[in-house]
Amino acid sequence: MGILEKIKDIEAEMSRTQKNKATEYHLGLLKAKLARLRQQLLDPPKSSGKGGDGFEVLKSGDARVALIGFPSVGKSTILTKLTETKSLAAAYEFTTLTCIPGVIQHKGARIQLLDTPGIIEGASQGRGRGRQVIAVARTADLILMMLDANKGEIQKRLLQEELESIGIRLNSQPPNIYFKLKSAGGVNLTATQTLTKITEKLAKSILHEYKIFNCDLVIRCDPTVDELIDAIEGRRSYIRCLYVYNKMDHMSMEDVDRLSRQPNSVVISCNMNLNLDFLLDKIWDYLNLVRVYTKLRGASPDFNDAIILREGATMEDICRFLHKELVSQFKYGIVWGVSAKHCPQRVGISHALEDEDVIQIVKK
Ligand SMILES: Nc1nc2c(ncn2[C@@H]2O[C@H](COP(=O)(O)OP(=O)(O)OP(=O)(O)O)[C@@H](O)[C@H]2O)c(=O)[nH]1
Numbered sequence: 001m002g003i004l005e006k007i008k009d010i011e012a013e014m015s016r017t018q019k020n021k022a023t024e025y026h027l028g029l030l031k032a033k034l035a036r037l038r039q040q041l042l043d044p045p046k047s048s049g050k051g052g053d054g055f056e057v058l059k060s061g062d063a064r065v066a067l068i069g070f071p072s073v074g075k076s077t078i079l080t081k082l083t084e085t086k087s088l089a090a091a092y093e094f095t096t097l098t099c100i101p102g103v104i105q106h107k108g109a110r111i112q113l114l115d116t117p118g119i120i121e122g123a124s125q126g127r128g129r130g131r132q133v134i135a136v137a138r139t140a141d142l143i144l145m146m147l148d149a150n151k152g153e154i155q156k157r158l159l160q161e162e163l164e165s166i167g168i169r170l171n172s173q174p175p176n177i178y179f180k181l182k183s184a185g186g187v188n189l190t191a192t193q194t195l196t197k198i199t200e201k202l203a204k205s206i207l208h209e210y211k212i213f214n215c216d217l218v219i220r221c222d223p224t225v226d227e228l229i230d231a232i233e234g235r236r237s238y239i240r241c242l243y244v245y246n247k248m249d250h251m252s253m254e255d256v257d258r259l260s261r262q263p264n265s266v267v268i269s270c271n272m273n274l275n276l277d278f279l280l281d282k283i284w285d286y287l288n289l290v291r292v293y294t295k296l297r298g299a300s301p302d303f304n305d306a307i308i309l310r311e312g313a314t315m316e317d318i319c320r321f322l323h324k325e326l327v328s329q330f331k332y333g334i335v336w337g338v339s340a341k342h343c344p345q346r347v348g349i350s351h352a353l354e355d356e357d358v359i360q361i362v363k364k
Helices: 003-016 024-042 075-082 130-138 152-165 200-209 225-233 253-260 276-287 315-322
Strands: 063-069 100-106 109-115 142-148 168-170 177-181 187-191 215-219 237-246 265-267 289-294 307-310 330-336 345-347 357-363
Touching: 003 024, 024 200, 024 225, 063 075, 063 130, 063 152, 063 276, 075 100, 075 109, 075 237, 075 276, 100 276, 109 276, 130 168, 130 237, 142 152, 142 276, 152 168, 152 237, 177 225, 187 200, 200 215, 200 225, 215 225, 237 276, 253 265, 265 276, 289 315, 307 315, 315 330, 315 357
Parallel strands: 063 109, 063 142, 142 237, 168 237, 187 215, 237 265, 289 357
Antiparallel strands: 100 109, 177 215, 289 307, 330 345, 330 357
């Protein structure tokens, strides 16, 4: 029996099985089996020497945003509106045949926006060009899930399931679980708090399912079966996602109001240019980028030339960005802005910077 058939069998068994205390253990094991088979399906065949699917676009700019959505939801249109790229959009389905990169210039940052071929159901099983879309989505700092506002909820559910099944977790944090494989010593399972959603017996059986007989597993939270499987499997991508409901021009005000109140959601109309500025601001917020301006002694900072860094970046990151030898030459930094306790503040190399800080570096 092929992997796909095995997956179908397990899915069918899971939907047949009622969810209650008595079946919890059985369902947990089925979930582990399913996760393992899905991973096998996604792993590239060992024999093929070919790398990638000829689809990968070079990562460039300060951050990468992947556009994902069903055909004809308006992905090409938004790419044309937000970036300089001329993506071919027409009034028929499957217009985007290759992955088209564009660049959003916003607040001094260059954000790469990738339009992907219309993702379709079953992409995780290798149907359509979904597999390549998924590979691109994994490398993104943010996913824009574009939905047709009039069919939004079904599309959202299907895409979420699709991404979930290939190990992408949207808007969530990795569970606080430490897992390390060992070569001997058996299974060392420690739970630092009471487990209410799984039992130790189930955790051990899941490890058994993965043929893991020697490991350290320290559970520091109260995980679900899925979270435990995620920790054991590894290779999960935790990515923020904005749900972009397009075509609001075809909706009632009540529906616009309802959708825009949902978490992580923005309602727009590409054709009528409605709410696109708000979407850009949201993208900026979700990327958690930090703009830092440098200044030379006695001169004014150049506010047209920001250095773009990730949230939590330190003086050391800036030094590395400017010149590879600057870290060893660094004596101290002077900071003006939110991260400074008083302005200006003299800081060390581990000082964390905030958005719109101005800095001066003093060398030894
Ligand atoms: N009413 C309305 N139609 C829109 C809006 N945005 C895009 N469309 C239309 O939707 C159709 C599909 O748009 P595309 O941008 O090609 O969609 P796509 O998601 O790139 O499609 P694929 O390339 O097939 O994946 C076009 O006819 C657009 O004119 C909008 O805000 N309102």
